Amino acid sequence: MTLFLLTGIMILTYAMLVCQRVPALIQNFRLQSLFLFLVTLDFAFRQKEAGIFVVAGLLLLVKVVLIPSFLNHLVKKIRVDERLGLFLNPLLSLIAALFLTWGASVFCSWFLGTSPTAVFAAFVVSITVVLVGFFIMVFRMKALTQIVGLLVMENGIFLLASAITGGMPFFVEIAIAFDVFVCAIITGIFMYRINKVFTHIEVHRLTDLKG
Amino acid sequence: MLLFWVVIIPVLAVALSAVLPARSRGAANLAAHGAVFVLAAVLACRITSGTGVVVFGGVLRADALSAFFVLLISLVNLAALAYSRPYLREDIRAGALSPGQARGYDVLFNVFAATMLVVPLLDNLGHMWVAVELTTLASAFLVGFYNTKASVEAAWKYVIICSVGITLALLGTVLVYYAVAAQTAVKTLDWSVIMSRASGLNPRLMGVAFLFILVGYGTKAGLAPMHTWLPDAHSQALTPVSALLSGVLLKTSLYAIIRFAMITNKAMGADFTSRLFIFFGLFSVAVAGIFLLAQKDFKRLLAYSSIEHVGIIVFALGVGTPLAVFGSMFHALNHAVTKSLVFFAAGNAVKKYKTHHLHMIHGLVQALPFTAAAALVGLLSLVGMPPFGIFMSKLMILSACFQKGLYAPAALLLFFLAVVFGALMFHLSASIFGNKPKGIEFGKEALSMKLVFVSLILLLVFLGVMMPTPLQALLVSASRLIAGEGL
Amino acid sequence: MKASLLLLQAGIAVLGAPLVSGFIRKVKNALRMRQGASLGQPYYNIAKYMAKEEVVSEATSWIFRWTPSIVLGSTVAALMFVPVFSFSLSAPGMGDVLTLFFLFSLGRFFLALAGLDTGSAFGGMGSSREMFIASFVEPVAILSVAVVAGHSASPQGGLMACSMGMSFSGMVAAAALFMVVLAETSRIPVDNQETHLELTMIHEAMLLEYSGPSLAMLETAAHTKQLIWFSLLGAILWPWPVGSSAALSDIAAAAAFFVLKIVLCAVIVGLTEVSLAKMRLFRVADFLGLAFLFSVLALVISGLGY
Amino acid sequence: MFFLSQNSRWCFDLLALFFLGVIALVSLPSFLFSAGYLRAQFSRGRSLLATGLTVFFVLSMAAVVASANLIFFLFAWEFMSLVSYFLVVFEHEHEASVKAGMIYLVMTHVGTAFLLAAFLLMHAQAGTWDFEGIRAAAPAFTPALKNILFGLFLVGFGMKAGIVPLHIWLPYAHPQAPAPVSSIMSGAMIKVAIYGLLRFIAGMLGVPPVWWGNVILVAAGISCLVGVIYALMEHDIKKLLAYHSVENIGIILLGIGAGMVFWSWGWGVLAAAAFAAGLYHTVNHAVFKGLLFLCSGSIQVATGTRDIEKLGGLIKRMPQTAASFLVGAMAISALPPLSGFVSEWLIFQVFFVGLRDASSGGKLFFAGMMACLALTSALAAACFVKAFGVAFLAMPRGRAAAEAREASLSMRSAMIFLAALTVALGLGAGLVWKMFCAVAASFLEPPASAWSGLLSGSWDLIRFPGTDACLRTPMIMLALGAGIAAVYLFVRLTARKRVMTAGRTWDCGYYRLDHRTEYTATAFSKPFRIAFSFFLLPYRKTEKIRDSFYHVKEFTYETATTPIFKRYLYDPMVRGLFKLAQYVKGFQMGSIHWYLAYIFVTILILVVIFGRP
Incomplete structure (x- = not known):
């Protein structure tokens, strides 16, 4: 079952690289968070601990419902054109993603060479999600993509934590989820401010502070 | 109970400053931060004399290292707050700031101070990560306080780059958590527990985890290749805030790096971390030195000098002998005090001349004599001139380095320090001395601002000439924690 | 008794010095197939100057008025350090050849100042050129004398005992010293004594403003200095193993040999004056550079042991 | 701690x-x-x-x-x-x-x-x-x-x-x-x-190896020559004196360097004597350089300028300052009765002993040093003739110099005290020399036996070890004084009608001379500028503004020397650093994407280097 979910997350991650428009990107993030929720639910059933259920529920609430709707609300208010402003066209991005996956698998083989395939697969997928999150932040022009990239990286790390160690201590998970939510809100506010001051949200044109 | 109060008082201050009117808000803030400073001092004395660890409710834990950092943070908070009172009053009178914004500033300031005070006290590494992330978010609004193009851009870069760094640090924390769980079947992130079991951990995994921690928290600490956000954030933030950013925020993330370094040293020996620290330290000092030469903005100059001093502290940690660690802690304290002094003076100068450009600021001695004196003392102390603290801590670090036999790094450090000295003198001596431009008339500072300057200068000279025994005891026990016996 | 002998020696030297210049002029004129002025001509000049009235420019200060006595006084004091008649008569333990050179530089210092004091371009030009030549003369003089003293037999050979014995390195050093003598006593290749074309003269330019007794004093000083240089040169070229006893017979023999040495030097200088033409000022630096090479050569030769 | x-x-x-x-x-x-x-x-x-x-x-x-x-x-x-x-x-x-x-x-x-x-x-x-x-x-x-x-x-x-x-x-x-x-x-x-x-x-x-002493000697020799040559070219009096400080430090180090060489050869007594000579010149330089700077200070107060080309004739208006400057100038030019002469005489003795007793290579080296010291002292004399002559003598070149007033009492007394001290250090050389030998012996510990010979003798005698050369400055002063007095009396008696009439400086009969014909400092140092042009690289620009072919209305002459060390050693270094800074500044180009890329590349490199199994 987990393998199915992991492949789902991998596909969604690659889909994220391909999409051109902002709402598609947010929708993609929402689906990826949903799959993440399912993976956590699966772990919860296997380990039968109440804490993980609460964590999963919290994850569902924060990452699937609250943050995406907030982002969509922002996009409607900013009314800026919805193109993502790509540095690398989708084809090149995909090739880069494959290269990142290969790198993640080499990295994981250094540590988890002998452990069972499920954990190894989860490790590779989570590291790939982190790297793709990083990729989106570096190679997309819009401010929103940087927020989404950040959230995707956090998703990857959350997947890593729950996959290889069965989840962090309960309170830590709660604190991290809350923190991610606050981070999304604040970066959203700043994006709104950029739009008000600069009338665009192309981050690559923000280069006054040099040297 | 002590720890509980140290954490709760700033939170109360947040609530109070949201509610109280302008007049009493200042007094309340000062009282709160004064109380925190006193409590920090009491905590330090109790730890050095007593058992060495103070715990409260499983969540908060303070040993010598965290007591020192709490003391450092509360000191700079107090100084920054004392300075921001007259600084803001001038802005409000000049109309650049509405009373509402002033209230917003106080709330944000207290939130920022509270989050920073919490970081050294949290035992759980996960909680520590969250606290460090919160400091970024709290200070983001302070960096972007004025709604101008430059400050918004600076705030955006600050938030994004630091969040990416922090995320990498989270990845490192998870890897440490995995290493602990895999090796000792105990699923915990409490630093004290991990420390007791650290010797059995898988060395290679811990090494990679430490790399992520070093790059992650290093971004927040302003180490060289990841320092790019620092000059923008410090030059655009309000002066008291940039003093806090430079003086203390960088050190909180350094504190986190030290915590993880202690675990890694126990797991795989000190050689791995010291080589990394020495490389990053020297690289930071080199990059800061070169960038300082080409600066034209007063506050960016001071920001790069912060990068340089963080580099020195990390280099000293890399040297690793008890004397070097003592020197690096002492350097952290000196740098915090000196940098806040210089930033306050810079703030006055920038406001007086209404420009950040060094070419337009000259003849400060004639325009604002007291600020010029403070700036000169701060400058001379920054570059390590004798009567001030940094000369002593630099001497300790270098002598530890020579004793350990690291001649090449020491020589490189001396060369880069000379470049930094030349750069700072080249820029600031032209702006402090000389004739003031026509348009600027002779100005006087508020009395309380003068009081802040005088107390900081006295503290600097005091630290430079002799070391008070309680502080020495605290630093010795902190260095014993990190580098073992020997001092 | 020794002090009185010293004073006597100094008196005779000062009185005899103009005779040497007269003799050189006589030699030159003889070589030029001319009759020329009599031997005593310098004495007549000095007597004439003594009788004349002295005109002093009001632009000058006390330095201008005191320079003649300082220059002559220092030259007379320098006489104490030179073995004029016999080696024993030089001042005991007062100093050595170095002190002699520095006394000369004291005289030159004040003469140059006096040149500048008058405020005329010629005096300034003379002082500047005098100091220029002096700065190249001094290393050569000191080095060549040091070489000779260093080579002399006695391990204790102070810079004073420079007349111990004949040696090849001594000869080469004497050649260097001869060039120095030409420069110091303002002889032809470096400076022309007899010309009054202001732009070319060096030593004379500084004396231009002097008249009456002051001029007489400066003329005597020049003659005495010339005598001292000749005696120094003679002591190195033909060292006479003079007994150091103060018996009258020894002193008489030494005196006769000394006069012979001075006459020989005068003839050589007269010959060079006639045969050479005056050099441009900046060629003098190369001329004295050559002298310096000679002294270094002498040092190398004495190092090899000759 | x-x-x-x-x-x-x-x-x-x-x-x-x-x-x-x-x-x-x-x-x-x-x-x-x-x-x-x-x-x-x-x-x-x-x-x-x-x-x-x-x-x-x-x-x-x-x-x-x-x-x-x-x-x-x-x-x-x-x-x-x-x-x-x-x-x-x-x-x-x-x-x-x-x-x-x-x-x-x-x-x-x-x-x-x-x-x-x-x-x-x-x-x-x-x-x-x-x-x-x-x-x-x-x-x-x-x-x-x-x-x-x-x-x-x-x-x-x-x-x-x-x-x-x-x-x-x-x-x-x-x-x-x-x-x-x-x-x-x-x-x-x-x-x-x-x-x-x-x-x-x-x-x-x-005990030092030989090459230490040689290095110090070479550095000292170069310092001497460079210092005095640049001083000759200066006409700002305080810059001139500053360059002379470089020269005199060179002379002090000549003594100390020779001492180090002798010490490494094992000649304890000579080494102590050389160090003592260096120390002696240290005191002398401290006193007469202090005096000269004070005089330049009183000139600045009186005339408001430090450029000697604008001064002139100050000796008539500021007699005490002029007298003390003259004493200082005589001392620094090593003229006999004063202190400068004694210390340079001692250093010459040091080099003479080195020249005589060293092995063949050492002979040449010490000969070179002796020639360098002699050239330096002669050039110093020339420089101070220029400084004193142009600043104090002849007619004032400007209104500031014409209306200069003598310094106040406190300034004058300080100057006169130092001038008297210079003369005292010269005359009391014997006593002072024995003191400095004791100081040198304190950290050199030469063999005591040979050492006593040096410290014996009457109070005014300086005896240099290794040679029988000795110096009695009071006797020299006596001889000089007697000589000058005798000559003055002789002339006053013989020239009965010694009448002094005030006239005008000889002006070739054209017109009344004024200060414009006086020799300026630049003119005075022109022969030296040409002789040392290989080192000074002089720059010279002349311009003639003509009314017609024959009548030149105005002639401008501009000359300067290039500061070699500053232009070819320090400026390139500083310019290089700034150029590097400008280039490196390009890495902070402002785009956040690059900044994130820096972080990613850093972590990538670190993991690849340290993570490999």
């Missing part, structure tokens, strides 16, 4: 007392002088500040000389540089003094960095900060370490002393400071660097 409170130890051995004496000798008259000078130049408050800073400056120098602990030495040393920086930048209205102050502090700091490295090396080996502990541990140092320490000390102290390649700051810093301060800086601060050299290289590192 590290702090001043635990590390302030003092030692007052002979060497320290000697240098304390030097500092006192220079600073007391300077304080007296500064009372009058500062009141004339600055307001009440600022002169109080200047006096306070000067007191701090002198105290810090005394602390450096008397310290017996590395940290305390370093503390006092940097404090001395810091306070002297404030004094150089005292008149910060002039842009030049701020620039000079900056150059001074940066170069001093670089020098101190070398010292810091040396101290830390010694501390690492010896384990203690105290001088005694290090001196005890010094024999155990490996030769390689000793060589490194020697190099570091030479550069560190050489930077402060002003040895040639490192002397750039001296002609900038000294002229900008107020006159009494620059006299203390030139007189005492440079000597503190010499003290450092003696204390650490001679005092601590034990």
Whole structure:
């Protein structure tokens, strides 16, 4: 079952690289968070601990419902054109993603060479999600993509934590989820401010502070 | 109970400053931060004399290292707050700031101070990560306080780059958590527990985890290749805030790096971390030195000098002998005090001349004599001139380095320090001395601002000439924690 | 008794010095197939100057008025350090050849100042050129004398005992010293004594403003200095193993040999004056550079042991 | 552990007392002088500040000389540089003094960095900060370490002393400071660097290898010549004196270098005598350079300018200043009765002994040094004839010089005290020489037997070991005085009608001469500029503005010499650093994408390097 979910997350991650428009990107993030929720639910059933259920529920609430709707609300208010402003066209991005996956698998083989395939697969997928999150932040022009990239990286790390160690201590998970939510809100506010001051949200044109 | 109060008082201050009117808000803030400073001092004395660890409710834990950092943070908070009172009053009178914004500033300031005070006290590494992330978010609004193009851009870069760094640090924390769980079947992130079991951990995994921690928290600490956000954030933030950013925020993330370094040293020996620290330290000092030469903005100059001093502290940690660690802690304290002094003076100068450009600021001695004196003392102390603290801590670090036999790094450090000295003198001596431009008339500072300057200068000279025994005891026990016996 | 002998020696030297210049002029004129002025001509000049009235420019200060006595006084004091008649008569333990050179530089210092004091371009030009030549003369003089003293037999050979014995390195050093003598006593290749074309003269330019007794004093000083240089040169070229006893017979023999040495030097200088033409000022630096090479050569030769 | 409170130890051995004496000798008259000078130049408050800073400056120098602990030495040393920086930048209205102050502090700091490295090396080996502990541990140092320490000390102290390649700051810093301060800086601060050299290289590192002495001698020789040649070209009086400080430091180091060479050859007595000669010249230079700077200060107060080409005829309006300047000039040009002559005579004796007794290679080397010293002293004499002649003699060249008034009483008394001291140091040479031999012996420990011969003899006799040369300055003074008196009396008696009529300087019969025909400083130094053009690379531009082909209305003549070291050594370095900075600045180009890429690349490289199994 987990393998199915992991492949789902991998596909969604690659889909994220391909999409051109902002709402598609947010929708993609929402689906990826949903799959993440399912993976956590699966772990919860296997380990039968109440804490993980609460964590999963919290994850569902924060990452699937609250943050995406907030982002969509922002996009409607900013009314800026919805193109993502790509540095690398989708084809090149995909090739880069494959290269990142290969790198993640080499990295994981250094540590988890002998452990069972499920954990190894989860490790590779989570590291790939982190790297793709990083990729989106570096190679997309819009401010929103940087927020989404950040959230995707956090998703990857959350997947890593729950996959290889069965989840962090309960309170830590709660604190991290809350923190991610606050981070999304604040970066959203700043994006709104950029739009008000600069009338665009192309981050690559923000280069006054040099040297 | 002590720890509980140290954490709760700033939170109360947040609530109070949201509610109280302008007049009493200042007094309340000062009282709160004064109380925190006193409590920090009491905590330090109790730890050095007593058992060495103070715990409260499983969540908060303070040993010598965290007591020192709490003391450092509360000191700079107090100084920054004392300075921001007259600084803001001038802005409000000049109309650049509405009373509402002033209230917003106080709330944000207290939130920022509270989050920073919490970081050294949290035992759980996960909680520590969250606290460090919160400091970024709290200070983001302070960096972007004025709604101008430059400050918004600076705030955006600050938030994004630091969040990416922090995320990498989270990845490192998870890897440490995995290493602990895999090796000792105990699923915990409490630093004290991990420390007791650290010797059995898988060395290679811990090494990679430490790399992520070093790059992650290093971004927040302003180490060289990841320092790019620092000059923008410090030059655009309000002066008291940039003093806090430079003086203390960088050190909180350094504190986190030290915590993880202690675990890694126990797991795989000190050689791995010291080589990394020495490389990053020297690289930071080199990059800061070169960038300082080409600066034209007063506050960016001071920001790069912060990068340089963080580099020195990390280099000293890399040297690793008890004397070097003592020197690096002492350097952290000196740098915090000196940098806040210089930033306050810079703030006055920038406001007086209404420009950040060094070419337009000259003849400060004639325009604002007291600020010029403070700036000169701060400058001379920054570059390590004798009567001030940094000369002593630099001497300790270098002598530890020579004793350990690291001649090449020491020589490189001396060369880069000379470049930094030349750069700072080249820029600031032209702006402090000389004739003031026509348009600027002779100005006087508020009395309380003068009081802040005088107390900081006295503290600097005091630290430079002799070391008070309680502080020495605290630093010795902190260095014993990190580098073992020997001092 | 020794002090009185010293004073006597100094008196005779000062009185005899103009005779040497007269003799050189006589030699030159003889070589030029001319009759020329009599031997005593310098004495007549000095007597004439003594009788004349002295005109002093009001632009000058006390330095201008005191320079003649300082220059002559220092030259007379320098006489104490030179073995004029016999080696024993030089001042005991007062100093050595170095002190002699520095006394000369004291005289030159004040003469140059006096040149500048008058405020005329010629005096300034003379002082500047005098100091220029002096700065190249001094290393050569000191080095060549040091070489000779260093080579002399006695391990204790102070810079004073420079007349111990004949040696090849001594000869080469004497050649260097001869060039120095030409420069110091303002002889032809470096400076022309007899010309009054202001732009070319060096030593004379500084004396231009002097008249009456002051001029007489400066003329005597020049003659005495010339005598001292000749005696120094003679002591190195033909060292006479003079007994150091103060018996009258020894002193008489030494005196006769000394006069012979001075006459020989005068003839050589007269010959060079006639045969050479005056050099441009900046060629003098190369001329004295050559002298310096000679002294270094002498040092190398004495190092090899000759 | 590290702090001043635990590390302030003092030692007052002979060497320290000697240098304390030097500092006192220079600073007391300077304080007296500064009372009058500062009141004339600055307001009440600022002169109080200047006096306070000067007191701090002198105290810090005394602390450096008397310290017996590395940290305390370093503390006092940097404090001395810091306070002297404030004094150089005292008149910060002039842009030049701020620039000079900056150059001074940066170069001093670089020098101190070398010292810091040396101290830390010694501390690492010896384990203690105290001088005694290090001196005890010094024999155990490996030769390689000793060589490194020697190099570091030479550069560190050489930077402060002003040895040639490192002397750039001296002609900038000294002229900008107020006159009494620059006299203390030139007189005492440079000597503190010499003290450092003696204390650490001679005092601590034990018997030196030969090449140390040779290096010091070569550096000293170059410093002499470069200092005096540049001084000849200057016509700002304080810059001229500053370059002469470089030259005289060279002469002092000639004595010390020769001493080191003799010491390594094992000639203990001669080494002590050479060191004593160096010390003697240190005192002489401190006194007459202090005197000359005070005179330049009184000239600045009287005429408001330091450029001697605008002065002239000051001897008539400022007789005491002129007289004391003359005494100083005679002393620095090594003219017989005065102190400069005695110390240069001694150093000549040192080289003569070296020339006579050294092996073949040594002979040539010492001959070269002797020639270099002789050339230097002759050029110095020429330079001071120029300085004194152009500034004081003949007719005033400007209204400022014409209306100059003599300095106030306090200034004059300070100058006259120092002039008297110069003469006393000259005449009392015998006594003073024996004292300095004792000081030199204190840290050299020569064999006592041969040493006694040197210290015997009557009070006025200087006997140099190894030769029978001896010098009695009172006797020379007596001979000179007698000679001048005799001559004066003889002329007064024989020329009965000695009538002095005042006339005009000979003007070839054209018109009344005025100051425009006088020889200026540039003209005076022209032959030297041409002779040393290979080093000075003079720049010359003449322009004729003609009414017609035959009638030249105006002729402009402009000449300058290129500062070799600054243009071909320091400027390229500084320009290179700034160009590198501009280039590296490009990496912070402002785009956040690049910044994130930097982080990603860093973590990638680290993981690849350290993560591999």
